[in-house]
Amino acid sequence: MILRLTLLGFFQIALLHAAESPDLLRFTNGDQLHGTFQAIHPGSLITWLREDLSEPVVFKSNLLRHIVLRQGRPAQPLASLASVSLINGDRIPGMLTALNESSITLQTSFGDALTIPRDQVSMLAPSPTGGRLQYYGPFSEDGWKMVSPAFPDGLPPPSPEEAESVGRWVFSGASWIWPGKIPNTALLRENTLPARSIIRFDLDWKNQLFVAIAFHADFTKPKPPSPDDPPRRPGGFTPGDPAVLPLLFGNSYVLQIFTTHISLFRTSINKDGKGAIDRIQLNGNPIRIGDSGKASVEIRCNRPSGEIALFINGEFVVQWSDPAAMQPGPAPDLMKGNGLGFLVQTNEAAVKLSDLMIAEWNGMPDSARSLQVDEQDIILLANGTDRFSGRVTAFENDQIHVAAKLGNFQIPLAEIAEIRFAKNHLSTPAEPSPENLTIRFSPFGQISGAPLTGSSSAIPLKHPAYGETTVRLDSAVMLEFHPPLNSIEDWDADH
Amino acid sequence: MQTIKLTHLLLLLSSCAIHSLAADEVSLIGDSHLTGILSSLSESGTLELSSPLAPEPISLKLNQVTQLNFTPPSEPHQAPSTRLELANGDLLMGSVESLDLQSLILQTPEAGPLSLPRHALKSLQFRIHEPETFYNGPLDGNDWSQNNPSSKNWYFNDQALFSDGPATSSKVFDLPERFTFKFTLKWEFTANFLITFADPLTQTPDPVNRYLFIFNGAGLEIKREAASPPRFQTILTRSRIPDQYPSKTLDVEIRVDRRNSRLYLYLNGQPEVTGIDPLPQVPTSGGITLVNRAQAGSRQEIRAIQLLTFDNTASRHLAEKSPNTTLDSLITREDDRFSGQLLSIRPSAPAKIFSFKTAFQDLPLAISEEDVSTLFFTQPDTTAPPAPPSPYLIHLWDMSTLSADSCSFTTEQVTLSHPLLGPITLRRTSISSLEHHPTKTLNPPVE
Numbered sequence: 001m002i003l004r005l006t007l008l009g010f011f012q013i014a015l016l017h018a019a020e021s022p023d024l025l026r027f028t029n030g031d032q033l034h035g036t037f038q039a040i041h042p043g044s045l046i047t048w049l050r051e052d053l054s055e056p057v058v059f060k061s062n063l064l065r066h067i068v069l070r071q072g073r074p075a076q077p078l079a080s081l082a083s084v085s086l087i088n089g090d091r092i093p094g095m096l097t098a099l100n101e102s103s104i105t106l107q108t109s110f111g112d113a114l115t116i117p118r119d120q121v122s123m124l125a126p127s128p129t130g131g132r133l134q135y136y137g138p139f140s141e142d143g144w145k146m147v148s149p150a151f152p153d154g155l156p157p158p159s160p161e162e163a164e165s166v167g168r169w170v171f172s173g174a175s176w177i178w179p180g181k182i183p184n185t186a187l188l189r190e191n192t193l194p195a196r197s198i199i200r201f202d203l204d205w206k207n208q209l210f211v212a213i214a215f216h217a218d219f220t221k222p223k224p225p226s227p228d229d230p231p232r233r234p235g236g237f238t239p240g241d242p243a244v245l246p247l248l249f250g251n252s253y254v255l256q257i258f259t260t261h262i263s264l265f266r267t268s269i270n271k272d273g274k275g276a277i278d279r280i281q282l283n284g285n286p287i288r289i290g291d292s293g294k295a296s297v298e299i300r301c302n303r304p305s306g307e308i309a310l311f312i313n314g315e316f317v318v319q320w321s322d323p324a325a326m327q328p329g330p331a332p333d334l335m336k337g338n339g340l341g342f343l344v345q346t347n348e349a350a351v352k353l354s355d356l357m358i359a360e361w362n363g364m365p366d367s368a369r370s371l372q373v374d375e376q377d378i379i380l381l382a383n384g385t386d387r388f389s390g391r392v393t394a395f396e397n398d399q400i401h402v403a404a405k406l407g408n409f410q411i412p413l414a415e416i417a418e419i420r421f422a423k424n425h426l427s428t429p430a431e432p433s434p435e436n437l438t439i440r441f442s443p444f445g446q447i448s449g450a451p452l453t454g455s456s457s458a459i460p461l462k463h464p465a466y467g468e469t470t471v472r473l474d475s476a477v478m479l480e481f482h483p484p485l486n487s488i489e490d491w492d493a494d495h
Numbered sequence: 496m497q498t499i500k501l502t503h504l505l506l507l508l509s510s511c512a513i514h515s516l517a518a519d520e521v522s523l524i525g526d527s528h529l530t531g532i533l534s535s536l537s538e539s540g541t542l543e544l545s546s547p548l549a550p551e552p553i554s555l556k557l558n559q560v561t562q563l564n565f566t567p568p569s570e571p572h573q574a575p576s577t578r579l580e581l582a583n584g585d586l587l588m589g590s591v592e593s594l595d596l597q598s599l600i601l602q603t604p605e606a607g608p609l610s611l612p613r614h615a616l617k618s619l620q621f622r623i624h625e626p627e628t629f630y631n632g633p634l635d636g637n638d639w640s641q642n643n644p645s646s647k648n649w650y651f652n653d654q655a656l657f658s659d660g661p662a663t664s665s666k667v668f669d670l671p672e673r674f675t676f677k678f679t680l681k682w683e684f685t686a687n688f689l690i691t692f693a694d695p696l697t698q699t700p701d702p703v704n705r706y707l708f709i710f711n712g713a714g715l716e717i718k719r720e721a722a723s724p725p726r727f728q729t730i731l732t733r734s735r736i737p738d739q740y741p742s743k744t745l746d747v748e749i750r751v752d753r754r755n756s757r758l759y760l761y762l763n764g765q766p767e768v769t770g771i772d773p774l775p776q777v778p779t780s781g782g783i784t785l786v787n788r789a790q791a792g793s794r795q796e797i798r799a800i801q802l803l804t805f806d807n808t809a810s811r812h813l814a815e816k817s818p819n820t821t822l823d824s825l826i827t828r829e830d831d832r833f834s835g836q837l838l839s840i841r842p843s844a845p846a847k848i849f850s851f852k853t854a855f856q857d858l859p860l861a862i863s864e865e866d867v868s869t870l871f872f873t874q875p876d877t878t879a880p881p882a883p884p885s886p887y888l889i890h891l892w893d894m895s896t897l898s899a900d901s902c903s904f905t906t907e908q909v910t911l912s913h914p915l916l917g918p919i920t921l922r923r924t925s926i927s928s929l930e931h932h933p934t935k936t937l938n939p940p941v942e
Contacts, residue, residue: 287771385824385832385834387830405829405831406827406862406866407860408856410855
């Protein structure tokens with residue numbers, strides 16, 4: 001009896017310690033283990049510590065999906081949003097210190113200076129979005145909520161009984177995944193958008209893409225149906241039924257993205273408490289989203305003026321002006337909400353949402369053909385209006401030198417938001433090493449390479465482009481062992 | 496001057512159907528309207544209309560007039576290619592002579608040179624061209640068949656190509672990056688057309704990069720053919736079938752923007768839909784092929800084949816509005832955008848030079864007019880209440896639009912008082928219409 005109580009107590013203490021352990025290890029087979037990351041060794045071995053273990057356990061990284069550090073929270077967030085993006089998808093936090101025709105050097109936020117061949121760098125961002133970042137993630141489920149027509153105030157905790165009746169988004173590392181089953185569950189984030197906002201995110205999908213993105217949503221609920229209302233079908237809303245949009249998002253703009261075209265709506269809850277939909281764009285705008293199953297989407301919305309612009313894969317698609325904003329007289333009561341929502345509107349089509357960035361926007365429309373062109377570097381200023389094209393030649397005295405058609409410019413680095421380098425001058429990314437590790441930072445950024453011997457405070461990485469660099473983990477929130485080269489293959493491991 | 500009561504005039508009109516092909520039209524409050532020749536419009540608010548209906552000019556009170564439409568000129572106006580928007584929204588077409596820190600000199604075809612203070616300027620757009628036609632055919636029986644061994648069964652008659660069965664013919668053009676392709680289709684019983692454009696016109700059956708226009712019993716489609724798989728992808732479709740065109744005629748206009756991979760379809764003069772080329776590289780060739788796919792015994796015809804220039808750059812940049820009201824902004828034709836100060840525009844050869852000072856150069860930029868798309872000027876204090884609207888709005892044949900607080904007419908000239916520019920004198924024949932809003936107060940007359 002005493003032994004049983006002791007073991008029970010020990011087990012309860014172990015559980016308590018496990019619950020308090022800061023890190024989380026997820027395996028490729030779906031298992032997960034709380035504990036503390038200790039070290040990484042050559043040969044892709046991870047040392048993991050738990051209080052209930054007599055000694056640290058060693059795992060092989062080829063069975064690991066990722067480690068979430070400190071529950072997705074940094075010990076110290078990055079002090080600056082400046083970064084450099086590489087052609088392999090890395091986005092390395094740091095500030096530019098040198099630049100010439102062949103290489104770029106930056107002082108990283110996590111370690112030493114790094115010199116990278118210029119043809120490996122796709123973008124320099126000294127002051128991305130003018131420094132007005134509001135959110136980047138998702139690195140945790142904090143602040144997110146799921147609703148459906150059956151559960152308008154939020155889905156209850158998952159239960160075995162619901163498996164065949166309620167669809168759920170799945171949080172996995174730094175992304176939300178819609179598995180493609182049981183439609184009409186929306187993923188929401190409340191109180192997240194400024195009045196003028198840039199919303200940028202990556203979508204990956206299987207089969208076809210049909211997703212609705214609600215922005216400036218207030219999530220007003222309609223009145224419950226009365227007994228006099230005609231009954232809905234037993235199955236509820238069919239996938240793609242636009243009538244579900246106002247029920248989920250309330251008063252909102254809703255952008256529908258299909259594989260081949262887009263539509264923009266305004267949903268509302270009228271004074272009778274019933275949902276309504278108005279199309280802002282009369283004809284579905286065609287888009288070129290490609291067959292890759294992957295796209296980067298950027299929505300710019302100026303809520304006070306009703307102007308909305310859309311970019312897909314860095315290419316300008318269309319601008320709209322909400323007719324309601326054009327009426328004479330005092331400014332109408334436009335979308336007052338500041339929420340964001342996502343809804344997949346087709347059956348059996350998995351979708352992954354990642355790299356969501358929300359920033360303030362200065363409200364200026366931009367009809368430039370593309371944010372990146374083939375033969376010229378594009379320099380976007382932090383004032384959000386000016387835009388130069390040419391060849392970036394040097395960095396001296398804190399100024400970027402640009403040789404443009406109209407002359408040579410010297411632009412202070414502090415006034416530059418982004419420099420996008422000419423596509424035709426970029427190399428092709430090398431195949432990552434089988435032992436490749438990606439370290440993700442907060443609020444954003446990542447660096448990848450083959451890990452050498454490292455600890456919980458720092459990990460050296462080796463990369464064919466820039467050699468060896470040591471990464472301090474103060475600002476890191478995730479260690480990812482198999483960054484998906486192909487999102488579909490990666491999903492197959494889980495779903 | 497004899498004043499005739501309005502009711503008598505209406506009776507005269509109802510009993511005599513008078514049609515004048517060269518007459519001004521006066522619309523009055525309600526649904527009354529008269530035609531004649533406007534002989535004067537005085538500051539006191541009286542309009543005199545010479546009409547064959549009356550021996551003396553008819554005097555009308557201006558506060559009863561809502562619109563005047565003037566006789567079109569015998570020769571069409573050549574509209575200048577530069578459009579100036581004033582701070583009050585008025586538009587002036589002209590060509591820029593020069594500019595300094597105080598004013599802009601704009602040469603207008605109707606009002607001559609105008610000196611415009613900078614505070615009155617809002618934006619300048621360059622190359623607002625009427626499209627230029629660089630092909631209008633078919634020209635004759637050899638136009639589409641000469642030196643073309645594959646051409647067969649298209650015949651020329653009455654400025655059109657026709658055939659009574661399967662036919663094909665092609666022609667090479669030097670198509671620019673952006674162009675408009677127009678043609679009219681006619682059919683006797685059933686329509687079955689295939690027209691390719693941006694076609695390399697290879698003689699082999701292998702897949703090539705080009706666009707295909709298809710119109711048949713299934714509707715209308717524009718496709719993209721590619722040299723590598725997938726061979727065909729739809730760019731846009733329209734479900735209306737030939738039977739839904741009772742006249743058995745269809746005017747087609749396709750505006751092709753190969754720089755931005757977009758195709759804009761117009762049918763019978765109406766915008767229909769925009770399509771986007773799904774492939775990253777657009778077809779770059781210049782051939783066009785006309786194919787009659789109908790069975791023998793069914794006549795089909797293609798006429799009014801036109802190729803025109805197409806440039807939507809300026810309208811796209813104007814959509815950016817004024818990026819910064821405290822600075823001037825200049826947008827180039829290559830989408831660069833600068834904020835700063837426009838110091839001057841000075842004559843030079845071959846094109847005028849714009850001197851623009853940015854914060855990022857020691858010396859001002861010297862930009863050729865050929866490189867400039869759109870200019871936005873510093874705007875005055877926008878917190879001040881807007882001025883009351885002017886009672887007159889005058890439209891010119893060259894697409895200018897001018898507000899006026901007052902105006903007076905003679906047979907040769909119109910003098911108006913512009914709220915920003917003061918007195919302006921125009922040729923009477925330059926005016927296409929005049930709108931009058933009787934509820935607005937007339938200002939003191941022009942001196």
